[in-house]
Amino acid sequence: MRSLTDDETKKLFDKLAQYIGVNTTHLLERKGEEEHVFRLHKNRIWYMPLRLAKLASCVSKTNLMGIGVLFAKVTHNGNVRIQVTALEYIAQYSLFKIWVKPNQEQKFLYGGNVSRAGLGRITESTPKYQKVAVFSMGDIPLGFGVAAQSTLECRKCEMNSQVLFHEADVGEYLRDEARMT
Incomplete structure (x- = not known):
């Protein structure tokens, strides 16, 4: 070390x-x-x-x-x-955050992207392609990803448009347990 x-x-x-x-x-x-x-x-x-x-x-x-x-x-x-495994610190100090509705949490936790229909809230003035922390509506950190749209674009886009690209989620603890250490 x-x-x-x-x-x-x-x-x-x-x-x-x-x-x-x-x-x-x-x-x-x-x-x-x-x-x-x-x-x-x-x-x-x-x-x-x-x-x-x-x-x-x-x-x-x-x-x-x-x-x-x-x-x-x-x-x-x-x-x-x-x-x-760094999610605890990224979620705590993240400048830009996205909250996912309960109906899209499972999709995100299995590695899927989030559509506009699953977007609960988004931090004001989030730029496009900004790295963000992802939370459930109960403020539980779920993972992190990349904002596919800015805050203004999210308000105007169609419900099936992608607003968040998946990068990592807490489901990886179960899916990739052997690779984590």
């Missing part, structure tokens, strides 16, 4: 900024809590308290499966892909 290089850090924070904007600073500078850090282990980026990172340095690389919260994976090309 090691610290992220400057290039990896830049790629991670660029990707996170697409979802949570300037709130990326809140991940590292948490008020009233100990300092948190990002660490790379087996092409996975983990988010953990600094105290835990120091304790994990005593464990050999082969014996350590994971530690903290899996935030992202680094692909073979060096790109960073945010994982659904």
Whole structure:
């Protein structure tokens, strides 16, 4: 387990900024809590308290499966892909949010896109193709995706038009359990 290089850090924070904007600073500078850090282990980026990172340095690389919260994976090309396990933090700090009606929740949780008929609410001034956090009408985080339409376009479009492209959802915990670690 090691610290992220400057290039990896830049790629991670660029990707996170697409979802949570300037709130990326809140991940590292948490008020009233100990300092948190990002660490790379087996092409996975983990988010953990600094105290835990120091304790994990005593464990050999082969014996350590994971530690903290899996935030992202680094692909073979060096790109960073945010994982659904980071949903708690993305939902908490997200600038743009979409709420899905109960009749479309199941479709979204099985990897489908959301149509205008399933749109409950959308954050004001959400731009087109903006990364968003997806919630149920009861404010339960379901996943994240990309807004297919801006807020104004959503109000004017037909009911069968796509308003949200699926990226990740909590159903992945069940569907891809073996791949998650």
